[in-house]
Every structure is written in structure tokens, then in C-alpha cells.
Amino acid sequence: xxxxxxxxxxxxxxxxxxxxxxxxxxxxxxxxxxxxxxxxxxxxxxxxxxxxxxxxxxxxxxxxxxxxxxxxxxxxxxxxxxxxxxxxxxxxxxxxxxxxxxxxxxxxxxxxxxxxxxxxxxxxxxxxxxxxxxxxxxxxxxxxxxxxxxxxxxxxxxxxxxxxxxxxxxxxxxxxxxxxxxxxxxxxxxxxxxxxxxxxxxxxxxxxxxxxxxxxxxxxxxxxxxxxxxxxxxxxxxxxxxxxxxxxxxxxxxxxxxxxxxxxxxxxxxxxxxxxxxxxxxxxxxxxxxxxxxxxxxxxxxxxxxxxxxxxxxxxxxxxxxxxxxxxxxxxxxxxxxxxxxxxxxxxxxxxxxxxxxxxxxxxxxxxxxxxxxxxxxxxxxx
Numbered sequence: 001x002x003x004x005x006x007x008x009x010x011x012x013x014x015x016x017x018x019x020x021x022x023x024x025x026x027x028x029x030x031x032x033x034x035x036x037x038x039x040x041x042x043x044x045x046x047x048x049x050x051x052x053x054x055x056x057x058x059x060x061x062x063x064x065x066x067x068x069x070x071x072x073x074x075x076x077x078x079x080x081x082x083x084x085x086x087x088x089x090x091x092x093x094x095x096x097x098x099x100x101x102x103x104x105x106x107x108x109x110x111x112x113x114x115x116x117x118x119x120x121x122x123x124x125x126x127x128x129x130x131x132x133x134x135x136x137x138x139x140x141x142x143x144x145x146x147x148x149x150x151x152x153x154x155x156x157x158x159x160x161x162x163x164x165x166x167x168x169x170x171x172x173x174x175x176x177x178x179x180x181x182x183x184x185x186x187x188x189x190x191x192x193x194x195x196x197x198x199x200x201x202x203x204x205x206x207x208x209x210x211x212x213x214x215x216x217x218x219x220x221x222x223x224x225x226x227x228x229x230x231x232x233x234x235x236x237x238x239x240x241x242x243x244x245x246x247x248x249x250x251x252x253x254x255x256x257x258x259x260x261x262x263x264x265x266x267x268x269x270x271x272x273x274x275x276x277x278x279x280x281x282x283x284x285x286x287x288x289x290x291x292x293x294x295x296x297x298x299x300x301x302x303x304x305x306x307x308x309x310x311x312x313x314x315x316x317x318x319x320x321x322x323x324x325x326x327x328x329x330x331x332x333x334x335x336x337x338x339x340x341x342x343x344x345x346x347x348x349x350x351x352x353x354x355x356x357x358x359x360x361x362x363x364x365x366x367x368x369x370x371x372x373x374x375x376x377x378x379x380x381x382x383x
Contacts, residue, residue: 004291004324005259005344007379009046013252017227018054020250025210029217030201032081034224035070036062041297041370042228042255043379044069050381051227052076060222064090067099081126081161083222091115095123100160104128104136109146116156126161127199129188131181133167143188147195162189162199166216169209170233178213208232212239229253230355230366253355256346257373260339261310263289264330274319274327278304285331288315290342293324297373298344305361308342311335312349 021031033056034040039047048059048070061067062084070080082101086094091108092115094101103109103125112123127146130137138146150157164185168174185204192199205216207226212235229251231237241247265287273279273287288310294300298321306317308328315328330336345353355366364372 008256013254014050030220032058032060034060037371041373045073046379100124102128124160129164131164131184159199161201163203257344259342261288279319288328288330293322309348
């Protein structure tokens with residue numbers, strides 16, 4: 001475990017976000033909490049039990065290894081859906097455990113049938129349709145083949161869902177493309193239902209689509225980034241507040257990332273700081289060394305650009321972000337000392353370092369920044 005920093009999750013923020021999204025979607029629509037990429041960097045083992053506590057009963061992951069982590073950390077049985085990678089052995093294990101998974105090619109369907117037959121069990125699958133994103137999914141001809149195969153083995157297959165993935169609902173530039181996708185999805189769904197196959201859940205929407213295109217909510221919404229307190233894009237947030245009198249953000253950030261000062265140093269005017277010659281002290285300055293670097297998920301692109309909070313003050317990173325360290329100018333923080341808290345993301349006093357601030361400096365998406373937080377950082381939960 002990395003013990004040079006700590007990630008803290010705020011339980012009240014989780015409660016707030018789940019309640020807000022549930023109220024917005026309505027009681028009849030199932031929320032599937034997307035916890036892929038280590039729950040967007042928040043930690044599957046820490047966040048999934050919190051979602052469970054506040055009524056989430058359905059979880060979406062990308063890798064089967066993530067599905068197992070969710071499976072093992074919940075107190076009660078829940079629906080777990082693998083949207084991406086499983087090897088054949090994992091398909092077999094998923095069927096045994098009742099874990100659901102996407103079928104986006106005939107090979108995976110054949111494997112599901114094979115293992116379900118071998119164990120006299122039912123494979124719970126979500127047929128994924130290719131509707132125009134050109135990534136994964138069954139095209140029209142492949143859907144016909146899948147229907148034929150399922151009919152021959154209907155006692156071993158449960159169609160838990162019929163789904164697709166929309167190509168960028170967070171941006172108005174994709175509007176026409178998404179409309180075309182929805183038309184194709186409905187046409188393929190009609191083919192499925194004409195063959196007496198009625199999926200338990202019809203689902204196409206992620207966080208952005210659920211807010212921008214209400215008709216995409218259907219039976220289930222795969223909610224990811226918004227559960228963690230972030231809007232999919234500024235466009236989505238503006239779309240939401242345009243219909244409101246109050247422009248206050250209803251979502252609350254869950255995650256706080258902090259470290260501490262490991263050393264204080266005086267640097268004379270005219271001296272370079274850190275590797276190379278990227279930073280030259282223009283006057284006598286005081287620096288703080290913090291044991292965080294790009295190994296810990298703090299991007300090198302934040303060199304000479306990033307900011308942190310120390311003693312309630314905003315402080316600049318100077319010099320190059322190292323593998324394991326950053327150097328902070330604390331000349332204006334008279335009482336900074338070794339072991340003082342350093343906030344990398346989150347609040348300290350009246351100030352806040354937002355994930356969006358990282359995005360503006362580094363050109364990384366908030367998704368990227370969160371997903372890059374190493375799993376080995378200790379994560380705790382607080383009220």
C-alpha cells in the first residue's frame with residue numbers, strides 16, 4: 001500500500017448524489033452504478049458498500065475481475081453486469097455465480113451456451129446492439145444469428161437486457177448521430193421482440209444521456225461519473241440548470257486526496273529548483289517537499305502549473321513533478337511545517353482544489369484523472 005497519501009470518501013456526499021439521481025430518474029427506472037476503473041478511482045471495496053447502503057442494487061463493471069471485487073464486498077446479493085472483457089473461463093464462472101454479461105459477438109454467445117449447457121444452468125446475458133458507434137455490438141445480421149442460436153438453446157439463456165452505447169451524449173455536436181442510433185436500436189429491438197424475446201431491461205443511457213435525452217432512460221440507466229459528484233460535461237450541467245431558478249450544483253464531490261509535508265527547505269535567489277532548469281528562484285523562497293509524484297497518479301503535465309492547499313492557502317508547484325515527489329512554494333505560508341496536511345484534491349478551509357482544475361491545466365478529462373489514482377493508495381470513509 002502507498003502510505004504517503006490518503007484518499008477519503010465522504011459518505012454524506014454519496015447519500016446526496018444517489019438521492020438526487022433517484023429523484024431525477026424516478027422510482028421505476030433502475031440505477032446501475034458504474035464502478036469500473038476502480039470505481040472511477042474511488043475504490044470498489046469502499047464505494048460499492050456505500051452505494052449498497054443507500055439502496056443501489058445493480059452494478060456495472062468492465063472487467064470480470066472488477067465484478068468479483070463487487071461480488072465479494074457487498075453484504076447482500078446484487079445484480080452485477082460485465083460490460084467488457086471476460087475470457088472463456090470467466091464466462092463459465094460468471095454463469096455459476098449468476099453474474100450477467102454483455103454479448104456483443106457470436107463467439108461470446110456460443111461460449112455462454114456451451115458453459116450453461118455443461119453445468120445445466122442459465123446464462124444471464126445482455127445483447128449489445130451495434131447502432132453506429134462502431135465499437136462493440138451485434139450488427140443486424142449478427143443479431144439474426146444470435147436469435148437463431150438462442151431459440152435453439154432457450155432453456156439455457158436469459159436475455160437480461162438489450163442495450164447499446166451512445167456516442168457522446170455529453171456534447172450537442174453528437175445530437176444527430178445519437179438520434180440515428182436510437183432509431184436503429186428501436187428497429188433491432190422490434191426484431192428481437194417479434195421473435196418473442198423480451199429483455200428484462202432495455203438500456204442505452206449513461207449519466208449524460210439520462211439528463212439530456214430523457215427518452216433514453218427506458219428501464220435502466222448506467223450511471224457513472226454523476227454518482228461520484230461530477231457532471232459529464234459543462235454542457236450537461238448547463239442543460240440541467242437552464243430549467244432551474246437555482247444555479248447551485250446539486251451534486252457533491254465524494255473524494256478528497258491529501259498528503260503531507262515531508263521537508264521544508266530555504267532556496268536562495270538565482271538557484272534552480274528540482275530537475276533541469278525549468279524553475280529559477282527569482283527571490284529567496286521557502287519550499288515544501290511532498291511525497292507525491294507521477295507514480296502516485298499526480299501527472300507530470302502539472303509541472304510548474306499545479307496547485308495544492310497548505311494551511312488554508314493556495315500554493316504553487318514549482319519545478320518538474322518527479323516520480324515520487326513534488327516541490328511547493330510556501331514562501332507566503334509563514335506557519336508551514338513538516339507533517340502539515342497537503343490537499344491535492346478537495347477542500348481545506350474555505351478553499352477547494354477541484355478535479356476540473358487538473359483538467360484545465362493538463363488537458364486530461366476528469367475521468368482520466370480519477371482513473372489514474374493508484375489502487376494502492378489507502379482509502380477511508382468518513383461522514
